[in-house]
Amino acid sequence: MLLPIRLLALDLDGTLLNSSGLIPPANLAALERARARGVEIVLTTGRRHLFALPIAAALGFDLWLISSNGAITKSSRGELFHRDLLPASVARRILVDMADFRRCAVLTFDRESRGALAIESAETLQGSVARWVQANLAFIEQVVPLQDALTADPIQAMFCGSLPLMREAGTRLSEGEFASGITVMRTEYASRDLCILDVLNRGCSKGHALQRWAAGRGIHPSQILAIGDNYNDVEMLEFAGIPYIMGNACAELKTNGWRLTLGNDEAGVAAALEEVGI
Secondary structure: OOOOOOEEEEEHHHHHOOOOOOOOHHHHHHHHHHHHOOOEEEEEOOOOHHHHHHHHHHHOOOOEEEEHHHOEEEEOOOOEEEEOOOOHHHHHHHHHHOHHHHHHEEEEOOOOOOOOEEEOOHHHHHHHHHHHHHHOHHHEEEOOOHHHHOOOOOOEEEEEEOHHHHHHHHHHHHHOOOHHHEEEEEEEEHHHOEEEEEEEEOOOOHHHHHHHHHHHHOOOHHHEEEEEOOHHHHHHHHHOOEEEEOOOOOOHHHHOOOEEOOOHHHOHHHHHHHHHOO
C-alpha cells in the first residue's frame, strides 16, 4: 500500500535552482501546492546555512534546512535541531597530511562572522570558485598555516579544484590514517571542470541527517520524496522511498534506478511533484 507523501527533501543547486541560480516560477507554485496539501518541505544543500537562507526566504514561508551536506540541521528562524562537527584533532591531521592540497582548502565553522570560513590561499580559490569567494568575502579569514585556524571543531574541511586535481585529493583522503573517521562528499560540475570534496565527520551526510529528521517527525521513508542531481545527494536518494534524479544529472547517476524528472532549467521539481500527484 502506498502511503501519502509527508516530506519533500529538496536539493538546491542544480535541482530547485536553475542554471542562473533562480527558482523557476513553476517550482515555486508547485511547492506552494505541496505545502497546502500538508507536505513538509526540507531544503538539503551543500551550502552552509547562512548561504542557503536567501533561497529559503524566496520561498516565502518558514522551513528547516539540512545544510553543509548534513552537518547542520537548523530552521530558517535559526532554531538548531542537530549539529555534527568534525573534530579539530581530525581536521588538523587531514590538513597536515594533505599539505599538497592546502591551497585548495577551506575550513568552515558554525559562526556567522569573519572567520566562519578560513583559507590559506585566496589566489588559488579565486581560480576555481571565484563567485563563491566574492559572495563570502565578509566571512573569509586567511590563515597560514591553515591548521592554526582550528581553535574549535569545524563543520567541515573542503577541497575544491579541477576534476583531475580533486581525484588525486580524493585518493589521498581515502588512503589517510584518518580515513575511517571521516566522510567525504563529492560534488562535481563537469561543464566547469570543478569538483568539491567536503570532508565531514564519520557518518555525516544528507541521507543520515534526513533519516534523523524523519525519525524525529515519525515519518516513514516510504512517505519521503527526495529530489537531487549530484553525488552528494546519493545517500539522501537511497534513503527516500520516492527518489527522483534531475535530468541535468550526469549519466552515471541516472543508472541507479531512480525516477527521472526534467532538468533544472525545465522546472524539473515541478514536473516531479506533478507526476506523483502533489
